[in-house]
Amino acid sequence: SQQGEEDPQALSIQEGENATMNCSYKTSINNLQWYRQNSGRGLVHLILIRSNEREKHSGRLRVTLDTSKKSSSLLITASRAADTASYFCATDPDSGGGADGLTFGKGTHLIIQP
Amino acid sequence: NAGVMQNPRHLVRRRGQEARLRCSPMKGHSHVYWYRQLPEEGLKFMVYLQKENIIDESGMPKERFSAEFPKEGPSILRIQQVVRGDSAAYFCASSPTGYFAEAFFGQGTRLTVV
Numbered sequence: 001s002q003q004g005e006e007d008p009q010a011l012s013i014q015e016g017e018n019a020t021m022n023c024s025y026k027t028s029i030n031n032l033q034w035y036r037q038n039s040g041r042g043l044v045h046l047i048l049i050r051s052n053e054r055e056k057h058s059g060r061l062r063v064t065l066d067t068s069k070k071s072s073s074l075l076i077t078a079s080r081a082a083d084t085a086s087y088f089c090a091t092d093p094d095s096g097g098g099a100d101g102l103t104f105g106k107g108t109h110l111i112i113q114p
Numbered sequence: 115n116a117g118v119m120q121n122p123r124h125l126v127r128r129r130g131q132e133a134r135l136r137c138s139p140m141k142g143h144s145h146v147y148w149y150r151q152l153p154e155e156g157l158k159f160m161v162y163l164q165k166e167n168i169i170d171e172s173g174m175p176k177e178r179f180s181a182e183f184p185k186e187g188p189s190i191l192r193i194q195q196v197v198r199g200d201s202a203a204y205f206c207a208s209s210p211t212g213y214f215a216e217a218f219f220g221q222g223t224r225l226t227v228v
Contacts, residue, residue: 033156043149045156090157104219 005105006089012111019076021108023089024069032065034074035088037107043088046074051094079112086110118143118208118220119188126226127196135191135223139208145169146189147217148181151203163189196227 007022023032031050035043049056049065049072056063062075076083086107093103119138127133139146144165149157150173162170163183174181178196183189193200203224207217 035157043157043159045158048156103221 006087006108008108009106010109010111012113013079014113015079015081017079019079019083019110019112021074021087021110023072023074023105025072025089025091026070027091028094029067030092030094032063032072033090033092034061034063034072035090035104036085037088038085046087076110079110081112081114084110084112118206118218120204120206120220120223122223123221124224124226126228128228129197130195133193133196133200133225133227135193135204135206135225136188137191137206137208137220138188139206140210140218143208143210143218145209145211145217146183147207147209148189148191149205149207151205151222153202157205160191193225196225198227201225201227 005024011019011021013019029051031048033048034046036046037043047056047058047061047063049063051067054065060077062077063072065072072089074087086109088104088107090104118140121136125133125135137146146163148160150160151157159173161168161174161181163181165183166185168181178194180192181189189206191204203222205219205222207219209217
């Protein structure tokens with residue numbers, strides 16, 4: 001099942017602006033991951049944030065996690081045309097030692113206008 | 115539509131044994147992708163197959179790993195002579211058109227090598 005729900009489904013901004021995407025989920029998690037998928041390519045792992053972390057940075061990416069609200073956001077600063085892609089969040093559930101695997105949202109399609 | 119079905123969900127193998135992971139794509143999907151998730155890491159692409167053809171195996175380890183997607187039946191990811199480092203979650207995705215477009219993910223198979 002696709003537990004994560006990305007919001008918005010599509011986002012179009014001008015190059016240089018910041019892009020923010022949100023993800024909500026339903027169950028307790030060990031970690032939450034963000035992925036990018038360029039057209040015609042496979043998923044690329046961007047960043048992983050653990051349930052005991054609140055914020056994480058990687059280059060122009062900033063991810064926040066609010067476990068009380070069961071939500072996460074991905075911020076891409078100073079966007080570039082090459083950032084045009086679909087972005088997915090995936091949750092690694094806290095299943096008490098079980099193995100439920102990652103569940104993915106449907107993605108946010110980001111378009112950067114030159 | 116039952117979605118992408120992977121089995122088994124959990125697989126335990128002793129070192130040196132063979133592991134076979136199965137993936138039945140969604141109805142109407144002829145493109146299959148395998149990913150591996152090592153503990154506490156993100157997904158990494160392994161191989162992309164279309165019926166009876168390997169399209170891209172750039173992420174497959176050079177030895178012991180093979181994949182097939184026969185004309186009839188599920189896609190199989192085969193790991194020969196498993197080692198502890200093969201312990202991971204293996205995810206399969208399928209799509210109706212090529213090159214990762216509109217891919218849907220299965221729940222994954224958790225392989226544990228003891």
